[in-house]
Amino acid sequence: MNKAIFLDRDGVLNHEINDYICRVEDFEILEYQIPVLKKLFDEGYLLIVITNQGGIALKRYTEEQLTTMHQSLQDSFKEQGAEIAHFYYCPHHPTVGGECACRKPASGMLLDAIEKFDIDPALSIMIGDKLRDVEAANGAGVKGILIEPDEEIRYEKIKVALIA
Numbered sequence: 001m002n003k004a005i006f007l008d009r010d011g012v013l014n015h016e017i018n019d020y021i022c023r024v025e026d027f028e029i030l031e032y033q034i035p036v037l038k039k040l041f042d043e044g045y046l047l048i049v050i051t052n053q054g055g056i057a058l059k060r061y062t063e064e065q066l067t068t069m070h071q072s073l074q075d076s077f078k079e080q081g082a083e084i085a086h087f088y089y090c091p092h093h094p095t096v097g098g099e100c101a102c103r104k105p106a107s108g109m110l111l112d113a114i115e116k117f118d119i120d121p122a123l124s125i126m127i128g129d130k131l132r133d134v135e136a137a138n139g140a141g142v143k144g145i146l147i148e149p150d151e152e153i154r155y156e157k158i159k160v161a162l163i164a
Contacts, residue, residue: 002117002119002120003045003046003119003120003124004045004113004124005045005124005125005126005127005158006113006124006125006142007037007047007048007128008049008050008126008127008133009049009051011149012030013029013030013049014027014069014073015028015029016149016150020054020055020058020060021061022055022061022065023065027072029073029076031076032152034076034077034080036152036153036154036155036158037077037153038077038081038082041082041083042081045124046085046117047083047084048086048088048113048117049086049087050104050113050126050133050136051088051089051090052089052090052103052104052132053066054090054091054093054094054096056091057091057093057097058093070087073087086113086116086117088102088109088110088112088113089109104130104132105131105133105136105139106136107137107140109136110126110140111140114142121140121141122141123162124143125158125161127147127153129146129149129151130146131146134146143162143164145158145161
């Protein structure tokens with residue numbers, strides 16, 4: 001089985017603006033996160049993004065714009081020798097069509113990734129800047145780590161959480 005570092009996007013991998021990032025030019029990658037995640041990648045962890053993107057349902061931005069943002073993120077990781085295995089996103093919003101099984105704090109995206117990539121939840125963690133990220137992780141049997149928005153991920157903190 002594989003092991004993974006699941007990552008929320010906004011506030012973890014890119015600057016949190018406390019609103020939907022609707023324009024590609026407003027998508028600011030937190031470059032300082034990449035070296036620590038590359039170190040984990042080099043240790044055999046899959047890097048998988050798990051993100052709510054309700055702005056799609058609200059028609060604030062398109063899936064094409066989202067794909068461009070994600071490609072930019074992937075390119076930044078590849079430039080530093082790491083790779084994001086997959087981007088999972090929930091395009092739904094509870095005010096448009098009701099609840100779904102994928103929008104965090106539901107665990108649907110994590111469960112899909114666990115199945116697709118044959119991941120052992122006990123060897124994996126989820127890093128997020130909202131309680132819903134931790135709740136989604138826990139619902140899938142993955143340990144969740146809560147950081148402040150835009151807080152630098154600390155390697156030692158991750159390693160401690162992985163062995164705890």
